[in-house]
Amino acid sequence: MWISTRAQYGLRALIEIGRQPGEPVSLKEVSSRQDISLHYLEQIVAGLRRAGFVQSIRGARGGYQLARPAAEINAYEVVTTLEGSIAPVQCVEDDHTCESQNVCGTQDLWFRVDAALREVLGGTTLADLIVEAQQQQHARLIQLA
Amino acid sequence: MWISTRAQYGLRALIEIGRQPGEPVSLKEVSSRQDISLHYLEQIVAGLRRAGFVQSIRGARGGYQLARPAAEINAYEVVTTLEGSIAPVQCVEDDHTCESQNVCGTQDLWFRVDAALREVLGGTTLADLIVEAQQQQHARLIQLA
DNA sequence: ACTATCCCGAGTAAATAAGTCAAGATTAGA
DNA sequence: TCTAATCTTGACTTATTTACTCGGGATAGT
Numbered sequence: 001m002w003i004s005t006r007a008q009y010g011l012r013a014l015i016e017i018g019r020q021p022g023e024p025v026s027l028k029e030v031s032s033r034q035d036i037s038l039h040y041l042e043q044i045v046a047g048l049r050r051a052g053f054v055q056s057i058r059g060a061r062g063g064y065q066l067a068r069p070a071a072e073i074n075a076y077e078v079v080t081t082l083e084g085s086i087a088p089v090q091c092v093e094d095d096h097t098c099e100s101q102n103v104c105g106t107q108d109l110w111f112r113v114d115a116a117l118r119e120v121l122g123g124t125t126l127a128d129l130i131v132e133a134q135q136q137q138h139a140r141l142i143q144l145a
Numbered sequence: 146m147w148i149s150t151r152a153q154y155g156l157r158a159l160i161e162i163g164r165q166p167g168e169p170v171s172l173k174e175v176s177s178r179q180d181i182s183l184h185y186l187e188q189i190v191a192g193l194r195r196a197g198f199v200q201s202i203r204g205a206r207g208g209y210q211l212a213r214p215a216a217e218i219n220a221y222e223v224v225t226t227l228e229g230s231i232a233p234v235q236c237v238e239d240d241h242t243c244e245s246q247n248v249c250g251t252q253d254l255w256f257r258v259d260a261a262l263r264e265v266l267g268g269t270t271l272a273d274l275i276v277e278a279q280q281q282q283h284a285r286l287i288q289l290a
Numbered sequence: 291a292c293t294a295t296c297c298c299g300a301g302t303a304a305a306t307a308a309g310t311c312a313a314g315a316t317t318a319g320a
Numbered sequence: 321t322c323t324a325a326t327c328t329t330g331a332c333t334t335a336t337t338t339a340c341t342c343g344g345g346a347t348a349g350t
Contacts, residue, residue, distance in 0.1 A: 002147035003233045005339065008251065015250045026295065034249065040340055046297070059348025060294040075254060088148045103285055104179065105160045105278025106153065109220060109269055116261040124254055133250025140248055150308065171326065185309055191328070204317025205325040 003086075007079045009036050010044045014078060015133050017054060017063075018070040018126050024063030044082060051081045070130055076121035088113045148231070152224040154181050155189045156271075159223060160278050162199060162208075163215040163271050169208030189227065196226045215275055221266035233258045 016030045027045060031038040045064060048054050053073060054064045066073070080086060087093035089110045098107060161175045172190060176183040190209060193199050198218060199209045211218070225231060232238035234255045243252060 001230070001232060001235050001238055003255070004337095008234055011251050011254075012249050024295095028295080037340070039342075042297075043340090049296095056296060057348090058296050058346080060292090061349060062295050062347085064296090085146070087146060089153055090146050093146055103278065103281045104157050105274045105281060106156050107281075108277055109156075109266075109274065110148070112265050112269075113262065116265050117258065120254075120257050120261050124257075129250050129254065132253055133248065136248045136250060136252075149306090169326095173326080182309065184311075187327075187329090188309090194327095201327060202317090203315080203327050205323090206318055207316085207326050209327090 003079065004083050006044050006047075007083045009034070009041065010048055010082045011075060011078055011129065012036070013041060013045055014048065014053065014066070014073070014126055015129050018066050018073075018130050019133070021066070024057045024061070024065050026063040029063070047082055048078070053078065053081070066126075070127040071125050073126040074122050075124045075126075075129070076118055078126070079121060086117060088117075148224065149228050150185075151189050151192075152228045154179070154186065155193055155227045156220060156223055156274065157181070158186060158190055159193065159198065159211070159218070159271055160274050163211050163218075163275050164278070166211070169202045169206070169210050171208040174208070192227055193223070198223065198226070211271075215272040216270050218271040219267050220269045220271075220274070221263055223271070224266060231262060233262075 012034045013027075013030050013036070016033055017025045019025075027038055027041045030036070030045075031041050045054065049056055049064070052067055055067045056062065056064055085093045087110075089106075091098040091107060092110045092114045098104070157179045158172075158175050158181070161178055162170045164170075172183055172186045175181070175190075176186050190199065194201055194209070197212055200212045201207070201209055230238045232255075236243040236252060237255050237259045243249075
């Protein structure tokens with residue numbers, strides 16, 4: 001497991017926040033619905049606010065709202081915001097400035113891994129994830145009935 | 146950077162070992178050609194030997210040889226041997242046994258990430274990497290001339 | 291005023307990464 | 321037989337990161 005809980009929880013928090021457009025969603029609500037420590041969520045969502053994904057509304061009945069449309073937020077930028085680079089190896093992170101003169105033989109492999117990650121994560125929007133969460137929850141309710 | 150140096154060095158060691166079929170390659174040689182600590186390499190290659198990728202020949206003029214054809218060793222199995230699971234998140238690692246009843250909305254995303262990794266790494270053989278290393282080294286020699 | 295909420299910075303316990311170090315076993319070749 | 325090269329094993333170390341907890345302060349609706 002190499003995606004940190006910060007990034008995972010951050011994505012899940014955005015799903016909860018993006019699910020109720022117009023009205024602010026409190027972290028207490030996110031915390032209980034997604035079962036994540038409130039204090040930890042505060043740290044994570046603060047990062048998302050600083051990066052411009054959400055807006056905060058302070059005081060009683062406050063909470064968070066998306067600052068951009070869910071369809072214009074992709075998973076890659078959310079993950080890298082909270083986690084920094086997710087390049088598989090250093091030479092990809094440093095972008096081609098390889099100390100071993102690129103003769104190690106594995107460089108191209110790691111770049112292809114990186115490209116695949118960007119494609120999957122970059123090609124998935126928050127809107128996609130919200131739809132999926134709704135469907136999953138719906139299916140679960142039917143299952144319980 | 147989330148692929149450990151163990152896995153990276155292990156792949157590079159296999160390239161050096163696989164490059165000279167028939168004759169044993171010493172870790173001292175691998176160490177100097179790939180600029181990796183000898184002691185650390187010992188640990189890593191011991192893991193590759195236990196997993197059946199290489200055979201050791203002890204004593205003076207000994208070293209390591211591939212135990213299987215380079216075309217039948219892929220990068221995914223080498224990496225996971227040295228590193229354990231490279232699943233992006235826990236619920237993928239545990240394969241569907243998700244404590245939040247799969248309603249978090251992100252499960253499918255992580256499974257798609259995992260599938261992409263398996264495809265890229267599983268589809269690259271040691272033989273491919275050896276060819277690439279040869280070509281890179283050749284290009285480097287021309288560049289220096 | 292009261293309470294719900296966001297906001298901020300410090301601290302911490304456990305795990306992991308990336309090695310180092312020391313000593314021993316095995317074998318080729320002089 | 322001796323020696324040097326090599327593999328083999330296991331303990332140890334050091335620094336960093338992760339995943340939180342904790343305490344208190346600022347802001348705003350009722």
